[in-house]
Amino acid sequence: MLDTLLKQFFIFDSLSLFFLGVIFIISLPSAIYSLGYLKGECSFRKIILSWTLLVLFVLSMAIIVTISNVFLFLVAWEIMSLVSYFLVVFDTTHEKSIQAGTIYIIMTHIGTAFLVAAFMMMYKYAHSFDFVVIKNACLAMPAPVKDSIFLMLLVGFGTKAGIVPLHIWLPYAHPQAPSHISSIMSGVMIKTAIYGIIRFVICLLGVNSSWWGVLILILAVITCLVGVIYALMERDLKRLLAYSSVENVGIILLGLGLSMLLLSLNMSYLAVFSLMAGLYHLINHAIFKGLLFLGAGSVYKATGTRDIEKLGGLIKRMPQSAVYFLIGSMAISALPPLNGFVSEWLTLQAFFLSAFNSAGGTRLFLGICASLFALTSGLAAACFVKAFGMVFLGLPRSHYAENAKEVPLSMKSGMFFLSLLVVVFGLAAAGIIKLLVKVSAVAMNIDIGSMSFSLNNFTLPAQAGQSIYLSVPMLASVLLVTGLLGFVAYLLFNKGKLVIYNTWDCGYYKLGPRNEYTGTAFSKPFRIAFSFFLLPYRKTQKVRESFYHIKSFAYETRTTFVFKKYVYGPLVVFILRSAKFMRRIQPGSIHLYLAYIFSTLLLLIIFMYKF
Amino acid sequence: MQFIILFTVLVSTYLMIIAKRTPALIRSFRYQSFCLFMATFIIALHEHGLVLYIIAALLFILKVVFIPHLLYRIIKKIKASEDLGLFINPQLSLLWALGFTYLSWVFSARLIGPDNEVKVIMLSVAFFMVLTGVFLMIFRMTAFAQIIGLLVMENGIFLLASMVSGGMPFFVEIAIFFDVFVSVLIMGSFVYKINKFFTHIDVNKLSRLRG
Structure with a gap:
């Protein structure tokens, strides 16, 4: 019974075993570490909670890398996202945690939405959620469909992996979690996304055009450089590490994209x-x-x-x-x-x-x-x-x-x-x-x-x-x-x-x-060398008593977060503005709401009459 | 016989559309429910089913006697204006209703096919009643119109079920009756409360309740 279940829903090929090994190699020392780390930090009940979440987290990742059913994969993926969200906001005393958690959960769900879309398209051709059936169906898939599935998978997994410009959540969420969790998140969780790319793009979908590899290579090079430049500028130790993860x-x-090419x-x-x-x-x-x-x-x-x-x-x-x-x-x-x-x-x-x-x-x-x-x-x-x-x-x-x-x-x-x-x-x-x-x-x-x-x-x-x-x-x-x-x-x-x-x-x-x-x-030379990207600015403020005597002098220097300012900022503004616009259709009148339903009904009837 | 009943249902629905005052609306609803009762009773006579007799009796008690009576009593009790509060005047409403009739006829003709004319007419009347119910809920201001609109919709669905598909299962039917009964009670008490708090039952003015 158990044996057939294992065979039906799980795969244990060497790829899965490798990732399983990675998960447990990192999780074990982190778990031991957390014994000392959490001692004195929070109450006994919270420690129990943290252990429960940790176990769930590791378990969900283990399922992700071994499951052979797309639907169950998504379920485990979502459990992993949610549990890691709870771990990010674990330290509830800091307002920053809540903010980081919000950014994280929004980004991860955008990614999941793309994954769901990609899996649905696969399902349309395979009529099954099983990996083997999907793999066979992918052979007969037309090239444009394959291309679009690839792009959706790339965005979906790329969000979790932290590919620039989807990395935005990573420097917020990773530092905010307790350190043993940061180590698992950075060490293992973002690797499940790499597993996803290998499993779904290389194993199931099959690489069929060279621009896939080229695209991944370009993104990878950008990710490398952006990650390391931001890491160099960072003054928060854990955020530095998070950028370095990017x-x-x-x-x-780079290795993955090269192999696809x-x-x-x-x-x-x-x-x-x-x-x-x-x-x-x-x-x-x-x-x-x-x-x-x-x-x-x-x-x-x-x-x-x-x-x-x-x-x-x-x-x-x-x-x-x-x-x-x-x-x-x-x-x-x-x-x-x-x-x-x-x-x-x-x-x-x-x-x-x-x-x-x-x-x-x-x-x-x-x-x-x-x-x-x-x-x-x-x-x-x-x-x-x-x-x-x-x-x-x-x-x-x-x-x-x-x-x-x-x-x-x-x-x-x-x-x-x-x-x-x-x-x-x-x-x-x-x-x-x-x-x-x-x-x-x-x-x-x-x-x-x-x-x-x-x-x-x-x-x-x-x-x-x-x-x-x-x-x-x-x-x-x-x-x-x-x-x-x-x-x-x-x-x-x-x-x-x-x-x-x-x-x-x-x-x-x-x-x-x-x-x-x-x-x-220390990082100033790099700030100057990469000033075209970092756009540093400085503010000096002198308070003079006289021309010769300066009473106080304030100096401030910062770098501009290009992606936050020019990509995500306008996007958020746009979404909020359109949400405000959409609010107008909700004036609170029951008659109007009924009228919406009614006109929809009428339109549908007329639509049916037309076609 | 069936056609006569369907025709009276249609006429009573038109009467509701052009009604300006609440008692007129309730009265037309009573006529409509009575027609439905007749239709069910005739089917019961034909088929000699005990279930159908019970349903007809329930229909009579609930929709012809009890609910109109309850609504009349609430009107008397709250002493609100008898005016329904029309967004669209009776003439224009009638035009709308004619449009609905045509639309529902076309819809049912397409759905069933032109060869089975009896069923097409039944379906279109039933569908027309549902549309009218929603129409009343939207374009009349007071809460009474909302209640009656819902009941008209329910009547339409009842007609649809009993005449097109030969009736729903007994327990479903009973459950729906019970549902209607309870919802009218609840809505009646709501109307009572709304009147008490706001000294009117004009749903249109409730929009400041939103968050």
Whole structure:
């Protein structure tokens, strides 16, 4: 009975199992972390509520990635959206939570509406909700219908994944939830949207024209850059991480879009390779973003603020958390030998290999994508230099940071587990690649029996056309040996020259929290470099007593949120205005309401008479 | 015989359309209900069904005796003006009604097909009654017109069911009677309350109640 039910409504192919694995790898440490995080934050009943919601949340995501029925998929999708909404507004004491939750629930339902439309169109051709039947029906679907279904799926899942310009909810909702939930939302929930794109577009619908991949690539590049630029500008630690999630979803989509493009160009080997790179980055991002959110949560728990400008010097007060956050930052900045490096390197290699194997416009396009992706990685590194440097190094900038204490064991253990995974997924890359290749081959239904993907010998180039080589353990040992040698040299030749001085003083003698280097100052060069997009403005206000004496001086600088101001602002105004206009048909007169019904009835009769 | 009854139903409905005062409206409603009672009773005589006798008796008691009586009593009690409050004057209303008659006839002819003329006429009269009911609810101001309009619609549906499809199941019929009975009671007391609070029963002036 149970067995048949499982077979009828669930699929457990390696794609589903992979996502199931991602979900549980991130949820487990987050759950352990929440033991310490919620202690003392809220009442016992609320803790029970949070656990119930957490379990529901994880369960709904698990169902999403394993279900094989479109209708039930939608149900689980909606449960996930609603539960995550409740988790976003969990901290009811802040008005911001309610606002964030509202933005989130509106955006997610717009996305769901598109999904429903797409699924209905699929149902029209398949007359069934089952994946297998739909897959067969999609083969006979006319191309324009396929195109429109693809676009609707892209908007629907893109809203959840946070593709620019649909990312607007992400920097509001993710920071506002409790930190262990942020880590699950950023690490896993937005990945279910990636799963949706892979499952519905690649598996069921089937890629049939090359512009699909090109569109996803363009969106992905924009998403990467916009995400990382906003992350660089952000001064709220958790919002910075949320924007960085937008960027990383862009990187994952780069792999995904590239594989779709290659699939339509019949280059199956590289298609499998680039989807594998995307999936690798997906699990890596889940791990290190989960870790970073937990780290940010520890900072918040210890200091009570998320404002980077008010933190600083925490490495001396909470050394363990600092180390974990550093590992996460290094991984997300793609420093070898950690896991972020491997997946970003693989994605870049996928771009190079496909550019070498194609010609003309495609080659140019892929080259541009690769270069913009490289730019993104660089900016991400800068962003996390800022995040780590301003939060953990220097002097405390406020009493919040001064009185910080190390967090309890349960929180540390959650972070420790994820840090371990960061290192393992970097060092064991060769084995993991082999596993992920199988997943990506199943997703694209390509037989990889004759292909070889091992990175530790020179078999890859036979099919890829160019030789690439990577051995992370070797890289790690080279780095380790160089570092040790440098340290020994330092010890040998630098003795006696050591001067102990104030932190970040630079010869100023009297550096205090108020004139210390800040995050805003750090990001200023980027603000100037990207001023065409960020549109920064500043306001100075001088109050003079006389020409020579200025009594007070106020300086304010901000960046303009382009999408909020030029896309969503006008849209909201338009909707409110049309709603006001529509209100006119509701004057409150019963006679008029009856007349509406009556005239509709009459019109329908006349309509029937006509046709 | 059936045609005569249908014709009287039609005439009574026209009388309602041109009525200016509430008692006239109630009286026409009484005629209409009586015609329906006759029609049901004749069918019952033909078919000798106990159920049909019961329905006819209920119809007579409820719609010919009780409801008009109740409405008359409310009118007397609240001492409001007998004027119905017309948005559209009787002449123009009659024109509308003629239009409705034509429309419902065309509609039923299309629905049933031209060969079965008896059924077409039945359906069109029934449908015309429903339209008239809504018309009364919209273009008459007082709450009485709303009640009667609803009852006329109900009569139309009853006619539709009993003459076109041979009647609804017994329990459904009983349930509908009960429904009408209760709704008239409730609406009657509402009218009473509205009059008490606002010293009029002009539904048109209730628009300031909206949020």
